[in-house]
Amino acid sequence: MVLRLYDTKTAEIRDFTPLHEGRVSLYYCGATVQGKPHVGHVRSAVAFDILIRWLRASGYDVLAVRNVTDIDDKILEKSAASYSPDFRADQDYPAEEPWFALAYRFEQAFHAAYDALGVLRPSYEPRATGHITEMFALIQRLIDAGHAYPAPDGSGDVYFDVRSWQNYGELTRQRVEDMQDAPDADPRGKRDPRDFALWKGHKEGDPETAAWDSPWGRGRPGWHLECSAMATKYLGEQFDIHGGGLDLRFPHHENELAQSRAAGDDFARYWLHNGMVTYQGQKMSKSIGNTISPEEMLSQARPKAVRYFLGQAHYRSQLDYRPGSLQEAEAAVERIEGFLAKSLGEQPVQLQLPEAFRAAMDDDLNVPAALAVLHESVRAGNTALAQGQKTVAAERAAEVASMAQVLGLADVPEPDGAGSAEHAALGTLVDHLLTERTAAKAEKDYARADAIRDQLTTAGVIIEDTPEGARWSIAAQTKGDTHG
RNA sequence: GGUGGGGUGGCCGAGUGGUGAGGCAGCGGCCUGCAAAGCCGUAUACGCGGGUUCGAUUCCCGUCCCCACCUCCA
Structure with missing residues (x-):
């Protein structure tokens, strides 16, 4: 049997053969840490966790890289909002929180969510802000190749030139002409409305901590660039699998593919996308x-x-x-x-x-x-x-x-701590009651036996009689759903 | 307008040109002092209309509906 995977790029199920025998290089998009994780994030993480576990169970050495995008418009916006005089702080968003603190706080929230569900940590988890120089190199290669240009309006932006790359749209099989006109909030110095920012010039009011000196002026990275830079840095200019949520297919992955290929990198060999929740x-x-x-x-x-x-x-x-x-x-x-x-x-x-x-x-x-x-x-x-x-x-x-x-079910930690002191204490008490119940049953005092069982049931302890004697377990939480 | 994915029994959810996955819920039975757990059995199905075929839920055509992406999104 050979592993077969659906490749979004070719839109077909293909036999999976890794670039290097016995080894699989995998990059999948983690979070832009601008808020708390939601179910979609963890669904994606579980999906790729299962993929990684299956690859390993199949005998592969897996090098898995999952990014943390810790700088983007939303992160900066949310931080900026927290300094506003009419900002209403709550437990998720305290007042006057620097963007990097906000990003780091949510990064940890993601880790907590992943850990709680037994999602294995990737081999490495690079942050966008730690790879600015790699981004510079990539931008320069694109400019040299004629696929990127600094905006002529002096904004300090650098754009990817979509029209210069005839394969643009290959991942999602779309033709640039057919794409709905995206009334970009600010066309600024773009040659085509679909050109996207590789580098964003520093704007007045943006925090100084969110600006880096670049050959094209002070500024910060555009959104898609970090994944191309980090994936190729750690996995090579060509690697096996690139994954993420279906909603990242366009524009995020399309743009990643375009900028990497246009720069001369072969990039990912298989594209996997998980469905939405x-x-x-x-x-x-x-x-x-x-x-x-x-x-x-x-x-x-x-x-x-x-x-x-x-x-x-x-x-x-x-x-x-x-x-x-x-x-x-x-x-x-x-x-x-x-x-x-x-x-x-x-x-x-x-x-x-x-x-x-x-x-x-x-x-x-x-x-x-x-x-x-x-x-x-x-x-x-x-x-x-x-x-x-x-x-x-x-x-x-x-x-x-x-x-x-x-499937990763065996690694999910129990929050109640089966080995905790509380659990041990409970066990002693339950065992004592079960001994009493067994004695009552032996004397055919079923009223007494059932009373003990009822008492335990009320307390949330389920009793099951087996040939080896009674077993007990904690009842599943049956809290109703509070939504809908 | 463009691109892609769907519509399966009470619910979720695989799959296949012909002996109807699996889970959850239901019903009947076995087991049990009674339960619980477990086992056995059982009903309800493939959006609609055509076509191909000995035979279609599965292939083809048409049609209706839903969802996602094309703007930040796992």
Whole structure:
């Protein structure tokens, strides 16, 4: 079996063959850290986390780079707004916060969200502001090649010359002439309205900390440039995979591709894009007010259920959230965990993956089909368990654990801390009550036994009787959805 | 106007030219002192209209609707 991936650029599923045997270089767009992460960000992170895990499970060495774009218009705007006299500070946006502090604060918020969901840290996470000199070099190459020009209006801007690059639009298969006229707020010195800024001249009022001396005057980087500069710096002028959300396809990735190719770099060999997250069919957006944050999700369900939900649809599909989604995911996760708890001896040292699972993952990461295999194994394992075939059950359990590992479900931290002192104390108390209940049952005092169980249930402790005695677990959070 | 992706049973969500993934919810049964968990069984489906075919949800044509991108967006 060979891994096949859908390449957005060619619009077809292609066999994946890395540039260098056994090694995969991957760049995927992280966040422009201008606000708190929303569900779409973490969905994307989970999607690429699964890709990375699958590549590694397939034997590849993966060098994964995810950028942090820590300077852009919005970051500066939000910071500037915090100094305004009529600024209303809240817990997300304190007053008088410098742009770099704001960016760094949100960068950490992203890390917290990723970590909570068991998203592996990339190999490296470069920041845009740390790569200004690399950007200079790239701009200079583009100017030398005749594909970029300093604005003639003295603004200090440098633009990419879209008309000079005949392949412009190749990523999204659009022709420049067919594109809707973007009434750019300020055409300034552009030769074509679609020309985009590589470098933005410093404007009065912009913070001095957000300006660098360049050969074209003081200023700051344009949006798309940092990814081209950083991807090629760390992965080479040609690398295997470039990823990101579908909404980055245009203009962000189109522009990246244009500027890198025009400068002479081969750039990415495969382009992968994950689908959007919707709320009952509509794209989540702040203006509609139909957003749900990762924080809110984590307050409604365990991280593992949130991760399951975010990863369960095919990565290219739209992922629809609606009230109840997380409860369903929670039920599915508990089914898996319940089986493992009953049957798994030791964690498998080596991954034991059913062929059907491998085939599903190799087929453009068909996670829904892979999950079907996982659940089939759970069912088969439960059947074996019911028939007393412990060896068979253990085999199925090893498979299930392996599949859960590959999908990243095994690495999601438990917020309640199963190993915490609180948990241990609770366990002592519950065990004591269960001993009493067992004694009551032995005396056929079922009223007493049920009273104990009811008491525990009320406290949120679920009791399950098994041939080996009673087991207990903490009930899933069943907080209702507060949205909609 | 341009580009791309969709419309699958109560919900989510794969997939396929012909013996109807998987999850969640429902119903019946087994198990249980009763439950819970689990197992077994079970119903409801492929937007609409044509066409190709022995046979289409799957291919073709038409049509309706939805979504995304073309402006900052994972």
